[in-house]
Amino acid sequence: MTKRYTKDHEWVELSGDIATVGISTYAAEQLGDVVYAELPAVGKSFKQGDDMAVVESAKTASDVYAPISGEVVESNSEISGENWPIINEAPQAGGWFVKLKVADKSELDGLMDEAAYADYVKGL
Amino acid sequence: MSDAEPKKLPLDAIWRARTSKFGDFAGYDMPLQFEGLIPEHNWTRQHAGLFDVSHMGPSFFALPKGHGLEGDEAHKKVASLIERLVPADIQGLKPGQVRYTMITNEDGGVLDDLMIARPAEPAAAGDLYIVVNAGCKHQDWALIEEATKGEANLVRADDRCLLALQGPTAHVAAAAVIDPALGDMNFMTVKRYDAFGRITVTRSGYTGEDGYEILVRAEHATDLANALLAHAEVKPIGLGARDSLRLEAGLCLYGHDLDPTTSPIEADLAWTIQKRRREAKDFPGAKRILREYELGAPRKRVGIRPNDRAPAREGVEIFKDGKKVGVVTSGGFSPILNAPISMGYVDAAFAEPGTGLELMIRGQARAATVVPLPFVPHRYFRPKKGA
Structure with missing residues (x-):
């Protein structure tokens, strides 16, 4: 499956009706070494654009928004187990944040694909 | 601006x-x-x-040419002028000595913190080297010039x-x-x-x-x-x-840990006000500052260690048993301790190291503990005796 990206640098990848969500490589690089992250509990529901998680580097605290509406069915135990470096090492793979059960897949249509996101980042 | x-x-x-x-x-x-x-x-x-x-504000403050004074006399003269603005004993500086101090206002608040040095060279007697903060330099230099007009010259060196x-x-x-x-x-x-x-x-x-x-x-x-x-x-x-x-290092950042409402005593900087000045009571804000020096300040700058991993940054409110008792003024992550650290002001009753507090982070109260400052020991150079 391919990833879609938000302007706030979250990515989402859909498999069936489960969306895996994380922050982009660009976001992880901008943030620097992650020193703290807070993930939502399983069972919590979010609308697209809601504050969903917090990630902090030595430099700053950043909100992570839900790139798509859904209910949390799993959170990454690496991150809740305080293995925060995984967010810097593999932000778009092992450093995923949560899996959401998605109701409306059409919300993805408003997000950028890989090429559009690469262009967007270049312009920042 | x-x-x-x-x-x-x-x-x-x-x-x-x-x-x-x-x-x-x-x-x-x-x-x-x-x-x-x-x-x-x-x-x-x-x-x-x-x-x-x-970006900071280095400057030289000097008696006018032909002042006719030498050595300690010239120094005492120029130092007495700058002492109109700061509570430190500048007259007492030895040649080549640097002192940390602050410009205070009539309410006993801090307008900036700065370094004042007495040059080591005899030819520079009657000069002071003064370094102020970037964000305050225009204000500070204007204050210095206004308070000492015609008696000494301020030369900016921020080029x-x-x-x-x-x-x-x-x-x-x-x-x-x-x-x-x-x-x-x-x-x-x-x-x-x-x-x-x-x-x-x-x-x-x-x-x-x-x-x-x-x-x-x-x-x-x-x-x-x-x-x-x-x-x-x-x-x-x-x-x-x-x-x-x-x-x-537990050091204050002006505009965050110090501001025009904060007194040097609240900021735990009483050590910067030497005895001669405390006795002379002749600096801006002396009334409040010396009252707090004698009786204690109502609130105090402290070090705070969150008990868990969430950093408490500037603006986080501090509670004790559900009652607000202070606010974080600087906070982040300590690479040396591999843990979050904060500084903030709390009511004096809760300023003792070991006191348990709560930090309100994103709407959630999190346990924290008052700790002594600095978080990481200073390692300033002191000469070895008899080496």
Whole structure:
């Protein structure tokens, strides 16, 4: 499956009706070494654009928004187990944040694909 | 202030070649980060970091030419003028001594914190070297001129470069690149050297480490910076790590941990007000400051360690048993402790180390503990006795 990206640098990848969500490589690089992250509990529901998680580097605290509406069915135990470096090492793979059960897949249509996101980042 | 583009540092090209991460700070386009905040922080604690702090306000304050005074007499005269604005004993400085102090207002609040030095050279008797904060320099210089009009001259030196070299091997690099004599300077002293033009060097800094601040004319600054950066112990460090280093060292950042409502006593800076001034009671805000000195201040700056991993940053409210008792003024992550750290002001009743508090972070109360400052011990250079 391919990833879609938000302007706030979250990515989402859909498999069936489960969306895996994380922050982009660009976001992880901008943030620097992650020193703290807070993930939502399983069972919590979010609308697209809601504050969903917090990630902090030595430099700053950043909100992570839900790139798509859904209910949390799993959170990454690496991150809740305080293995925060995984967010810097593999932000778009092992450093995923949560899996959401998605109701409306059409919300993805408003997000950028890989090429559009690469262009967007270049312009920042 | 204007909306003008931030000013470029004289050494802009040197930093630009090493990083693209810049940001506007006090009207200057400053390098924020090179290798990464945490590696830069750790490098400075283990080796030597080079910081460009040319945005700050170095200046010379001098009796008018032909003042006819010499030595201690000339110094006492110029010092008495600046003492109209600060509560430190400046008259008592020995030649070559540097002192940390603050400009206070009539309400006993702090308008800026600064360093004042008495030059070591006899020919400079009647001069003071004064370094103020970037964001306050126009205010400070105006205040100094207004309070001393016609009696002394203030000469800005912020067209020069101010470089801070900080860390346990700063003396090795400074001795190799500038002059072996730099290794023998005591902490909180100043001396001029005929190298890279004529430079003014203080053994001081704001990281908790040994080190130097070097005032160099812009035309020689590139050579000096390049020579230091070529030394194996030296790496460039951005403003980001400067902030985490001073926080670990428990040092105040003006505009955050100090402001016009905060008294030096609340800020736990009573040690900066020497006995002669406390007895003379002749500085701005003396009434409040001395009352708090005697009876204690209603609130106090403290170190705070969150009990879990969530950093508590500036603005986080502090509670005790559900009642608000203070606010965080600086907070972040300590690379050395590998843990979050904060400074803040709390009601005096809750300022004892060991006191349990709650930090309200994103609507959730989290347990924290008052700890002594600094978080990481200072390692300033003191000469070995009888060596």
